[in-house]
Amino acid sequence: MNAKDILEQLVGFPSVVGTPNGDIVAWVKCYLESHGAAVTVLPGPEGDRANLFATIGPKDKPGYVLSGHLDVVSASERTWTSNPFRLRTEGHQLFGRGACDMKGFLAAALGGLPAIAKMPLSRPIHFAFSYDEEAGCRGVPHMLKQIGSLCAPPLGAIIGEPSSMVAIRAHKGEAAARIEIRGTTGHSSRPDKGLNAIHAMTAVMTAAMKTIDALRNGPLDQTFEPPYSTLQIGTITGGRSVNIIPDLCVLELEARALPSVSPTVLLEPIKATAEALEKDGFDTTWETSSTYPALSLDADAPLARLMEELTAAPTLAAVSYGTEAGLYQAAGIDAIICGPGDISRAHSADEFIRTDELAACEKMIVRLAKTLQH
Numbered sequence: 454m455n456a457k458d459i460l461e462q463l464v465g466f467p468s469v470v471g472t473p474n475g476d477i478v479a480w481v482k483c484y485l486e487s488h489g490a491a492v493t494v495l496p497g498p499e500g501d502r503a504n505l506f507a508t509i510g511p512k513d514k515p516g517y518v519l520s521g522h523l524d525v526v527s528a529s530e531r532t533w534t535s536n537p538f539r540l541r542t543e544g545h546q547l548f549g550r551g552a553c554d555m556k557g558f559l560a561a562a563l564g565g566l567p568a569i570a571k572m573p574l575s576r577p578i579h580f581a582f583s584y585d586e587e588a589g590c591r592g593v594p595h596m597l598k599q600i601g602s603l604c605a606p607p608l609g610a611i612i613g614e615p616s617s618m619v620a621i622r623a624h625k626g627e628a629a630a631r632i633e634i635r636g637t638t639g640h641s642s643r644p645d646k647g648l649n650a651i652h653a654m655t656a657v658m659t660a661a662m663k664t665i666d667a668l669r670n671g672p673l674d675q676t677f678e679p680p681y682s683t684l685q686i687g688t689i690t691g692g693r694s695v696n697i698i699p700d701l702c703v704l705e706l707e708a709r710a711l712p713s714v715s716p717t718v719l720l721e722p723i724k725a726t727a728e729a730l731e732k733d734g735f736d737t738t739w740e741t742s743s744t745y746p747a748l749s750l751d752a753d754a755p756l757a758r759l760m761e762e763l764t765a766a767p768t769l770a771a772v773s774y775g776t777e778a779g780l781y782q783a784a785g786i787d788a789i790i791c792g793p794g795d796i797s798r799a800h801s802a803d804e805f806i807r808t809d810e811l812a813a814c815e816k817m818i819v820r821l822a823k824t825l826q827h
Contacts (some may be wrong), residue, residue, distance in 0.1 A: 454484075454564070455564055456560045456563070456564030456565075456632040456811045456812070456815050457509060457540075457542075457543060457547065457560070457808060457811065457815075459484070459559075459560040459563045459564055460540060460547060460549075460552060460556060460560035460806075460811065461478060461487055461540040462469055463477065463480075463481075463548035463551065463556040463559055463560055464538060464539070464540045464550065464551055464552055465536045465539060466480065466538075466585075467525075467528075467550075467685075468488070468523050468524050468525055468551075468666075469524065469525060469526070469527050469578075469588070470500075470525065470526060470527075470585055470588050471524075471529075471585060472502070473501040473502055473590055474501075474502040474523055474584050475502070475503070476502050476524065476531070477758050478494060478502075478505050480778075481505055481523070481563070481582060482494060482505060482507075484563060484566075485507045485563070485566070485580065486494070486506075486728070487697050488566045488567055488570045489509065489570050489724070490505070490508060490509045490511070490566070490570070490580070491507060491508045491509075491512065492505065492507040492795060492809075493505070493507070493603060495595065495596055495599060496540050497585075497592055497595050497597070498800060499567065502584040502585065502592070503584060504581070504582065504583045504584060504593065504595060504596040504671070504812055505523075505525045505580070505581075505582045506581050506590050506596060506599075506600070506603050506604075507579065507580040508576055508577050508578070508579050508580075508604060508704040509566065509569055509570055509574065509577060509578050510574035510575075510576060510577030510643065510825065511574065511575070511577055512564070512577060512603075512604050512605065512618040512726070513605055513737075514576045514577060514605055515576060515606055515607060515608045516574075516576040516577035516578055516579060516604070516605070516607060517576075517577075517578055517579065517607060517608055517609055517610070517821060517825070518579040518580075518581050518607050518609070518610035518611065518781070518786070518826060519558075519574050519578065519579065519580050519581065519610075519818065520582075520593075520610050520611065520612045520613065520778075520781065520788075521555050521558045521559045521562065521581075521582055521583070521612070521613045521792075522555060522582065522583045522584065522585075522586030522587070522592070522593075522704055522775060522777070523554075523556075523559070523582050523583065523584055524583075524584050524585055524586055524587050524592075524677060525550050525551035525587065526550075526554075526587050526800050527553070527694060528802075530801070531802075531803070532802040532803070533802045533803060534802075535548060535746060535803075536805055537549060537550035537802075537804075538550060540552065545807050545808045545809060546805045546807055546808075547703065547805055547806050547807070547808065547811075548803055548804065548805045549804065549805075551648045551804070552563070552616050552794075552804055552805055552806045553793075553794035553795070553798045553799055553804050553805060553806045554614070554615055554794070554798075554799035554800065554804065555613055555614055555615060555643065555792060555794075556794070557615070557792070557794050557810065557811055557814070558613030558614070558615075558773075558792040558793060558794075558814060559582065559613070559795045560811060561613075561793060561811050561814035561815040561818060562580060562613065562814075562818055563580075564811070564815045565815045565816075565818040565819045565822070568819050568822075569818075569819065571676070572822055572823065572825075572826050573826055573827045574825050574827075575825060575826060575827045576608070576624065576825040577604065578822055578825065579603075579607065579816075579822070581593075581596060581600075581610070583596060583777065585766065586776075586777060588743060589627070589629060589742060589744065589745065590743065590775075590776075590777050590780055590810060591743065593780055593781075594780060595775045597780060597781065597784045600651060600784065600786075603658055605712060606785070606786070607757075607791065608756070608788070609755070609756035609759070609786065610778070610781040610786050610788040610789075610823075611760070611785040611788075611789060611790075611791055611794030612776050612777055612778040612788055612789070612792070613789075613791065613793075613814070614776045614781050614790050614792050614796070615792050615793065615794035615795055615796045615798070615799060615806075616769075616772075616790050616791055616792050616796070617793075617794070617810075618764055618765055618766075618791060618792070618793060618813050618814060618817065619734075619737045619764065619766055619768070619769050619791065620747065620757065620760035620761065620764055620766075620768045620769065620789050620791040621713060621768065621769045621770075621771065621772050621789065621790040621791065622675075622748070622749070622750040622751075622752065622757055622768050622769065622770060622771065622789060622790075622807060623676065623677075623747070623748050623749045623750065623770060623771035623772075624744045624747060624748045624752075624772050624773065624774060624775050624776060624778065624779065624790070625677065625682070625709040625710055625711060625712070625716075625747050625773050625774075625775060626709070626710045626711075626715070626716045626744075626745060626747035626779055627707060627708065627709050627710070627713070627743065627744065627745055627773065627775045628707065628708050628710075628716035628717045628719070628720055628741065628744040629687075629705065629706070629707035629708075629741070629742045629743045629744070629750060630705070630706060630707075630720055630723075630724070630739060630740060630741050630742060631703065631704075631705050631738075631739075631740045631742050632654075632657060632703065632704045632705075632706075632723075632727050632729065632737070632738070632739055633701070633702075633703050633737065633738040633740075634650045634652040634653050634654050634657075634701070634702045634703075634728020634730060634735050634736070635700060635701055635735060635736040635738075635801075636648030636649055636650040636698070636699070636700045636701075636702075636734070637698070637734070638694065638697060638698050638699070638700035638769070639697075639698045639699055640697070640698070641695065641696040641697060641698055642696075644698060646744040647698035647700070648675055648698075648700070648733070648734050648735055648740065649698050649699060650667065650699050650700055650701050650702035650735065651666035651691045651692055651699045651702045652692055652700040653702070653730050653733070653735050654689070654691065654704055656730065657687075657704060657723060657724055657726050657727050657730075658686060658704070658730075659726075660722055660723045660725075660726040661684060661686055661706055661723050663721065663722075664684050664722060665683070665684050665685070668681050668682050668683060668684060668719070669681055672711060672713055672714065674711045674712075674713070674771075675738055675769040676771040677720065677722075678772050678773055679712060679773070679774075680736040681711070682708065682710040682711050682714050682716075682719060683708070683709045683773075684706065684707070684709075684720075685707060686704060686706045686709045687705045687706060687707060688703075688704065688705040689703070689704045689705075690702070690703050690716065690750045691703060695722045695808050705742070707743075709718055709773065709775065710747060711747065711785035712747035712748070712749040716744065716747075717741070717744060724739050727739055733763075745777070745779050745780055746779040746780065746782070746783045747775075747779050748776070748778040748779040748782055748788060749782070750782070750787060750788065750789055752768065752770075753786070754786075754787055755788060756787045756789050757789060757819075760786075760789055760791055761822070763817050763820050764791065764817060768789070771794055772790070772796075774796065776790055776818070792814060793806060793811055793813060793814040793816070794806045794807075794809035
């Protein structure tokens with residue numbers, strides 16, 4: 454099977470984030486084992502989805518990790534012009550949910566496996582495929598906790614998010630939270646007898662807006678766009694009718710922080726504001742829904758220099774979106790982002806990757822393996 458054939462198989466699995474992924478894991482496991490890879494399936498605590506870790510070459514030697522996620526965002530957009538879970542070919546473009554983000558990288562890595570398996574490797578190539586990355590990198594931490602028993606300490610990890618095959622050395626960290634405020638309902642004609650949860654949430658929103666305004670003043674890092682940490686309110690829900698005092702309001706927000714800043718720390722003033730509402734009789738719940746650290750790899754790091762050789766292009770200093778790379782770095786493994794496709798196509802209807810992008814990624818991975826031969 455070539456990379457396009459493999460991508461067709463992968464897109465055909467509707468492995469939407471937060472849903473069981475046993476089918477796609479079983480298919481990838483079978484394919485890897487058919488080419489001599491040693492495969493370990495690592496079930497997550499959810500019980501219905503798993504990470505997968507595989508090795509080709511000597512496990513007891515330091516090698517490189519090819520990291521990607523098996524899950525995709527939903528395909529609920531009404532503007533899809535074909536079945537999002539059936540790969541559609543149109544010229545050199547391959548359409549399907551996840552074709553770009555990021556089953557294209559998985560297909561390129563697996564497509565290069567037959568050639569790699571024939572090489573006399575002195576150091577290994579590892580395949581680390583995770584679940585629920587699209588929900589805030591929830592799956593990969595469970596795999597990283599066990600990586601010491603799966604292989605020798607890796608030399609580095611390549612996270613194959615779509616980057617137009619340019620290696621990226623840094624990204625922002627992220628923390629997201631869900632705030633729930635419960636008050637007391639009643640008829641709107643007697644607001645004095647109730648506790649309006651939406652009114653209470655305005656204090657939380659005001660605290661968030663103050664933080665948003667303050668962040669624009671720094672700290673600053675001009676390698677990022679925008680060059681400061683950010684915070685935004687993403688959703689707010691509450692109320693049932695205009696003549697009923699709303700007794701529930703729910704707000705979701707996220708912070709994206711420069712490597713020098715903790716994203717969870719940015720949320721602390723907002724959390725304190727929410728908790729202070731309890732003295733007024735409200736019940737509040739704060740739930741951290743996702744968090745992952747920033748990535749920051751030096752330009753002269755061996756992994757960065759290696760990627761410049763493999764891609765024949767200089768590395769890019771930073772992007773503002775997040776990936777699993779920061780978690781690898783936090784686990785003591787140098788990490789860098791490099792994968793086929795353009796991030797602008799991700800999470801959109803008629804998502805696609807080009808055949809030449811798949812081929813370029815596969816060639817890069819095979820070149821990496823050649824550096825590990827006897």
